[in-house]
Amino acid sequence: MQIFDPSIFPVLFADGLTNGAVYALLALALVLVFSVTRVIFIPIGEFVVFGTLTLAALQSGKVPGTLGLLLVLLGVAAIMQAFGQFRAGQSSRGLTTLVGGAVIGAVLWFAIGALAPMKLPLLLQSLITLLLVAPLGPLIYRVVYQPLQNATVLVLLIASVALHMVLSGLALVFFGPEGSRTPPFLSGDLKLGQVTVSQQSLLVILASAMLMMGLFFFFERTMIGKALRATAVNRVGARLVGISPTASGTLTFLLAALIGGVSGMLIGPSVAMGYDSGFLIGLKGFIGAIIGGLVSFPLAAGGAVLVGLIESFASFSLSAWKEVIVFTLILPVLLWRSLITKHIPEDEE
Amino acid sequence: MSGNLLEVSDLHTRYGRVEALSGVSLSVPQGHIVSVIGANGAGKTTLMNSVMGLLPSQGTVLYGGEPMHNVPLEARVARGMCLVPERRDLFASMSVQDNLTLGAYSRRRESWKADLDDVYRRFPRLLERRTQLAGTLSGGEQQMLAIGRALMGKPKLLLLDEPSLGLAPLIVRDILLMVKHLRDDGLTVLLVEQNARASLAISDEAYVLETGAVKMSGPAAELIRNPELTASYLGG
Numbered sequence: 309m310q311i312f313d314p315s316i317f318p319v320l321f322a323d324g325l326t327n328g329a330v331y332a333l334l335a336l337a338l339v340l341v342f343s344v345t346r347v348i349f350i351p352i353g354e355f356v357v358f359g360t361l362t363l364a365a366l367q368s369g370k371v372p373g374t375l376g377l378l379l380v381l382l383g384v385a386a387i388m389q390a391f392g393q394f395r396a397g398q399s400s401r402g403l404t405t406l407v408g409g410a411v412i413g414a415v416l417w418f419a420i421g422a423l424a425p426m427k428l429p430l431l432l433q434s435l436i437t438l439l440l441v442a443p444l445g446p447l448i449y450r451v452v453y454q455p456l457q458n459a460t461v462l463v464l465l466i467a468s469v470a471l472h473m474v475l476s477g478l479a480l481v482f483f484g485p486e487g488s489r490t491p492p493f494l495s496g497d498l499k500l501g502q503v504t505v506s507q508q509s510l511l512v513i514l515a516s517a518m519l520m521m522g523l524f525f526f527f528e529r530t531m532i533g534k535a536l537r538a539t540a541v542n543r544v545g546a547r548l549v550g551i552s553p554t555a556s557g558t559l560t561f562l563l564a565a566l567i568g569g570v571s572g573m574l575i576g577p578s579v580a581m582g583y584d585s586g587f588l589i590g591l592k593g594f595i596g597a598i599i600g601g602l603v604s605f606p607l608a609a610g611g612a613v614l615v616g617l618i619e620s621f622a623s624f625s626l627s628a629w630k631e632v633i634v635f636t637l638i639l640p641v642l643l644w645r646s647l648i649t650k651h652i653p654e655d656e657e
Numbered sequence: 658m659s660g661n662l663l664e665v666s667d668l669h670t671r672y673g674r675v676e677a678l679s680g681v682s683l684s685v686p687q688g689h690i691v692s693v694i695g696a697n698g699a700g701k702t703t704l705m706n707s708v709m710g711l712l713p714s715q716g717t718v719l720y721g722g723e724p725m726h727n728v729p730l731e732a733r734v735a736r737g738m739c740l741v742p743e744r745r746d747l748f749a750s751m752s753v754q755d756n757l758t759l760g761a762y763s764r765r766r767e768s769w770k771a772d773l774d775d776v777y778r779r780f781p782r783l784l785e786r787r788t789q790l791a792g793t794l795s796g797g798e799q800q801m802l803a804i805g806r807a808l809m810g811k812p813k814l815l816l817l818d819e820p821s822l823g824l825a826p827l828i829v830r831d832i833l834l835m836v837k838h839l840r841d842d843g844l845t846v847l848l849v850e851q852n853a854r855a856s857l858a859i860s861d862e863a864y865v866l867e868t869g870a871v872k873m874s875g876p877a878a879e880l881i882r883n884p885e886l887t888a889s890y891l892g893g
């Protein structure tokens with residue numbers, strides 16, 4: 309067994325960086341969701357799966373299973389919302405919610421049914437994929453997490469574990485047991501000196517970097533982005549200036565679902581994705597997020613890239629041990645974190 | 658409107674089995690400063706939080722003549738009710754200027770640039786430190802920022818919970834003077850204070866709270882001469 313062959317290092321490095329970039333996106337989504345809503349969002353991996361499988365279905369001209377999932381969630385969310393409105397005595401609003409939900413559902417049903425078999429260009433298919441995956445975030449927030457808004461971190465975590473199992477179960481129902489891969493957005497290689505890198509890898513790294521920059525701009529420059537940060541920093545303070553925690557939570561989950569879906573499309577060509585692949589992928593983002601203490605964006609992104617690199621080198625030299633090595637990483641990281649962080653009481657507000 | 662911007666009647670608030678407010682009634686006339694004084698644990702903060710909608714409570718809160726029973730906190734803010742909480746609840750890891758602009762969140766469709774200038778005019782210290790992180794400000798500066806942030810919401814009713822907490826007497830005077838100026842500019846203020854003498858001096862009316870109930874009330878100028886009050890709250 310040849311463990312160290314330096315000539316292959318650049319290739320491993322490029323591979324690691326590519327996957328690491330996607331893990332970094334997931335880590336950012338996890339940090340974002342945790343800091344705004346205190347939810348440890350284990351099901352982020354399911355959104356990656358939905359992204360890949362939706363695009364794969366559209367590629368083969370089939371109606372993606374995501375549509376069914378979306379309609380079910382839309383129905384449940386609309387009923388819950390309307391129930392709350394009826395109870396508050398706002399019956400006309402409740403009726404609007406129900407009718408609106410039904411109309412949106414019907415439009416989606418017919419539109420996707422008509423568009424899916426047309427085998428549109430890849431870019432349009434990607435847009436449809438995001439249109440189907442992104443709304444799952446806010447709907448899941450409405451159905452699962454919004455009613456638990458005042459629950460403890462532990463209760464929210466238990467809800468996340470349950471949700472993860474429900475979603476991967478539903479993925480089996482709606483997508484079936486076979487896995488699929490999506491085609492790369494770009495084919496062909498690029499020669500950089502001695503090293504050949506696939507254009508797809510470069511695209512993934514570039515797209516991740518751009519998405520991160522976009523997020524940075526959103527949080528630093530826009531009022532709504534600042535409002536999300538404010539909610540993360542001080543929930544009571546945010547409410548006192550009129551930022552509704554429900555609106556913040558909804559927006560956060562929209563962003564998380566969007567990031568998950570994009571990640572799924574980016575990583576789809578390099579990983580064989582099945583209904584149950586989400587957990588492992590999400591966990592790798594999670595290690596990055598833990599390195600950032602679930603609060604620091606740059607540390608989380610850096611940590612996730614490191615996970616990608618370690619995974620890549622480990623899979624080459626000790627492939628049977630790949631996952632073991634990656635996940636064992638969490639132990640020294642936790643130890644290191646517990647040494648450097650001051651203990652913060654859970655409910656600081 | 659009969660002239661009362663805020664009317665609270667028979668307000669009850671409980672923490673689990675403990676009743677912290679047992680039937681508090683008070684009214685805040687438009688354009689007045691009304692102060693609530695009371696010892697530690699009397700229920701002053703509970704009262705402010707209940708009026709604002711941070712805590713669930715029983716009883717009626719009329720704001721501008723409208724019942725606030727079904728109005729969530731965020732909507733109260735949008736209607737011009739702004740609370741400066743006892744703990745200030747600033748956005749510690751964000752800049753002074755970001756804290757202030759977020760204060761205008763509930764009216765982000767209007768222009769608030771002029772109000773930012775106004776806050777900086779009232780608190781020149783904040784202008785000097787506008788890029789500094791809120792968490793690194795001194796206690797007095799944090800209190801100014803907390804009031805400034807509330808003013809950015811263009812309040813009609815300002816609820817101030819112990820603005821003098823932990824501040825040096827000189828700064829307390831500055832801040833209470835500032836509150837008086839705000840009243841002179843037309844703002845209505847409900848003020849909670851430990852520092853009874855200083856707050857009565859700038860108030861129009863006052864209420865004395867004791868273990869969750871109103872013990873005494875009346876025009877501030879009368880209360881300040883009340884012997885019973887003098888003995889227990891004004892240090893003899």
Ligand SMILES: Nc1ncnc2c1ncn2[C@@H]1O[C@H](COP(=O)(O)OP(=O)(O)OP(=O)(O)O)[C@@H](O)[C@H]1O
Nearest residue numbers: 672675677695696697698699700701702703704851
């Ligand atoms: N979250 C809570 N849970 C249980 N009891 C509480 C809670 N908050 C306040 N209390 C109790 O309610 C009573 C009133 O508290 P409150 O904070 O309103 O007093 P206060 O008048 O603001 O006092 P201070 O001057 O010290 O700020 C106190 O006896 C307090 O112990």
Ligand SMILES: [Mg+2]
Nearest residue numbers: 701702703743
């Ligand atoms: Mg208090």
